[in-house]
Amino acid sequence: MLHGVQAKRHVCGVQTAWTGADLPEIAVAEIAGVLDRSDLGQLLVFFSNRYPADALSEAFARLFKGIPVAGCTTSGEITPDGFTDGCLLVVAFPKAGFTFVSTLIPDVRGLTVERGTETVRSLRAKLDRLGAGRHANRFAVSLIDGLSKCEEVIVSAIAWALDDIPLVGGSAGDDLALTGTNLLHDGQVYSGAALLLLAETDHPVRSFKHDHFEPTETKLVVTASDTESRTVYELNAEPAALEYASSVGLEPSSLAPMSFAAHPVIVRVGGDYYCRSIQRVNPDGSLSFFCAIDDGVVLTVAEPRDMVSSMTCELERLDDEIGGVDLMLGFECVLRRLDAENRQVKHKISDLYRRYHVAGFHTYGEQYNAMHLNQTFTGVAIGCQGT
Secondary structure (H helix, E strand, C coil): CCCCEEEEECCCCCEEEEECCCCHHHHHHHHHHHCCCCCEEEEEEEECCCCCHHHHHHHHHHHCCCCCEEEEECCCEEECCEEECCCEEEEEEECCCEEEEEEEECCHHHCCHHHHHHHHHHHHHHHHHHCCCCHHHEEEEEEECCCCCCHHHHHHHHHHHHCCCCEEEEECCCCCCCCCCCEEECCEEECCCEEEEEEEECCCEEEEEECCEEEEEEEEEEEEEECCCCEEEEECCEEHHHHHHHHHCCCHHHCCHHHHHHCCEEEEECCEEEECCEEEECCCCCEEECCCCCCCCEEEEEEECCHHHHHHHHHHHHHHHCCCEEEEEEEEEHHHHHHHHHCCCHHHHHHHHHHCCEEEEEECCEEECCEEEECCEEEEEEECCCC
8 A cells, every 4th residue: 555645747747646544534635745736627536445435525526616526435456656555646637738527427327329429529619619729639538337237338329429539538446346436526425327528728639449369169158047146047048157268278166366467268259359347256156247248149259468568569659640648647447456466477567567657557447439448458549749
């Protein structure tokens, strides 16, 4: 766990600060003490669920009065100094060079395409009024209750109305407790909800996604499932946990989050493969997933490429493309972190993220444009130079 407060000012004017203080009031006070609050336009807040969300929200409302706040609980934080656990991370955007608008989407289980479209249109109209017409430098961020089991519905309801605005984001976590996640928005705490932020900036931005797996020849067909609970009872007409374990060479009794991180399953959509991560094995031998699942879906067992070298190549490409990465908002599946730990490369990945100034959190799912993903890193890179 992090001790003390640390802060960084980026060339683009964004400030980042993080602390491992035990009490929420002290944690927010420490953050307030190191940030220049004279020109803040938006706070993004990512925090461990060991902090009571209500107390944290109240402290932000008191110490950052009038400054919009949006954030969520995590399954680990990614600071500009690397990976941490049990901390509070704040990404503070200035008014100069950045325009943000945000909205809460309540009751996501009842979200319709019509309501999602109207929400996005209203938010885009607000950004058009407040922004400077820098359409090429816009991006959207989604933060979603990671246990709502309806990220696909949310993304599909809002994605097409975003039009040319790229979307990245993450599903809120709770340190793998799987009991409840929280969202913060302007002084209130929510669950069963989502947040959508639209941003426009003077600085070059690029959204991206990355994973490090390749398909094998091993196929697992979902032959019995419950779509509402994201539970698979049978794969290839065999008990799900038993068949999965057999396909990856493990004993069913040994299945754990580390197993699912090391041996993901993927699904082909169009010409691309996307991870569909297993959340847990249930007492009845069924498997719960972090994503939508249904009978007839053909899952492919994947094998890893080198995580460090593949991610290094991706970040080097982005760095060249925008003339130097100044800050990267990152949303990384918690299973990628577990896989890095299992392969003993966590420190190398953490060092890599430090080099490219990543700030974000470990998620229960990632959003990228119209897709909800698993075991992926999605993000938006912000360049050093103004346009």
